[in-house]
Amino acid sequence: xxxxxxxxxxxxxxxxxxxxxxxxxxxxxxxxxxxxxxxxxxxxxxxxxxxxxxxxxxxxxxxxxxxxxxxxxxxxxxxxxxxxxxxxxxxxxxxxxxxxxxxxxxxxxxxxxxxxxxxxxxxxxxxxxxxxxxxxxxxxxxxxxxxxxxxxxxxxxxxxxxxxxxxxxxxxxxxxxxxxxxxxxxxxxxxxxxxxxxxxxxxxxxxxxxxxxxxxx
Numbered sequence: 001x002x003x004x005x006x007x008x009x010x011x012x013x014x015x016x017x018x019x020x021x022x023x024x025x026x027x028x029x030x031x032x033x034x035x036x037x038x039x040x041x042x043x044x045x046x047x048x049x050x051x052x053x054x055x056x057x058x059x060x061x062x063x064x065x066x067x068x069x070x071x072x073x074x075x076x077x078x079x080x081x082x083x084x085x086x087x088x089x090x091x092x093x094x095x096x097x098x099x100x101x102x103x104x105x106x107x108x109x110x111x112x113x114x115x116x117x118x119x120x121x122x123x124x125x126x127x128x129x130x131x132x133x134x135x136x137x138x139x140x141x142x143x144x145x146x147x148x149x150x151x152x153x154x155x156x157x158x159x160x161x162x163x164x165x166x167x168x169x170x171x172x173x174x175x176x177x178x179x180x181x182x183x184x185x186x187x188x189x190x191x192x193x194x195x196x197x198x199x200x201x202x203x204x205x206x207x208x209x210x211x212x213x214x215x216x217x
Contacts, residue, residue, distance in 0.1 A: 001044045004142060004157065004166065007056050015052060016044065033071060035085075046159035050129060050137040051087040057125030058118075069107045076103040090135030097122060128153070142166060142208060154201040155208045166208065168201050178202055179209035 002009040013019070018032040034052060037045035044052070058070055077086045077099045086092045092100075101115045130139035138160075141153040156169040166175045173195055181191055182202075191202045 001049055001052065004049065004140075005053055005056055007052075012052055015055060016048065017042065030067075031071075033067070033074075046140075046157070046164055047085070047088055047137065049157070050140060051085065053129070053140060054087040054092075054122075054126060057122050060121070060125075069104055072107055073100045073103040076100075088137060090131060093123070093126060139169075141169070154198075154204040166205075168195075168197060168205055171195075171197070173197070173205075175205040175209050178205040182206050 002012040005012070014030055015033045016036045019030045020027055021030060022028075033055060034048055037043065037048050055070065059067075074086065077092070077096050078084065080099050081089075081091055081096055083089050083091055083096070086096050089096070097119060101119055104118075105115055128141040129137050130141070132138040138158070140157045142155045142157065154169050155166055155175055157164055157166055161167055161172050162174055167173055168175065168178075178191055178195070182188070186194075188199055188202050188206070191197070192199045195202070
């Protein structure tokens with residue numbers, strides 16, 4: 001899951017399981033930010049993945065939003081919107097993001113321009129989540145290249161297809177299969193012809209599979 005989101009596994013583990021840490025006054029526990037779907041087997045659901053994706057979008061901004069600030073701001077959003085899992089719902093994209101930034105601005109010293117920048121980063125990242133008619137997440141377009149947009153991104157996680165493994169959008173073709181064939185000697189043009197894909201789709205799938213961070217994870 002961490003490799004899909006291009007984030008350190010230890011960070012994601014803290015978000016879903018929590019962790020103990022030492023302070024000058026003794027040991028303390030970082031409470032999980034995400035309610036893990038399968039606590040017994042420590043497995044994330046697709047919705048958990050979306051929640052982690054959204055948190056990571058907040059964390060990646062140049063303003064370095066701290067986790068304590070994020071936790072307090074999200075608790076505030078939950079109270080105001082009555083949503084138990086605001087990071088999943090369409091409501092967070094409307095008034096939820098503004099509520100979050102309003103509370104965040106009270107928690108830390110940040111200029112109005114800084115808040116606008118954070119909002120822009122969050123909203124841009126959240127456009128990578130496709131939603132169904134009820135406003136709930138149905139697809140996650142993965143970061144394939146810098147500044148990639150959903151309509152230009154070919155690699156997607158759809159929980160209804162291929163058991164939620166990364167595929168080329170609109171197909172059941174696994175990115176891992178394409179990368180394996182490429183490593184075995186097939187050219188991009190050959191793969192595009194064999195699978196009925198565009199050259200760009202094949203290139204994105206292969207590029208996604210060879211991201212150094214994914215290999216390390």
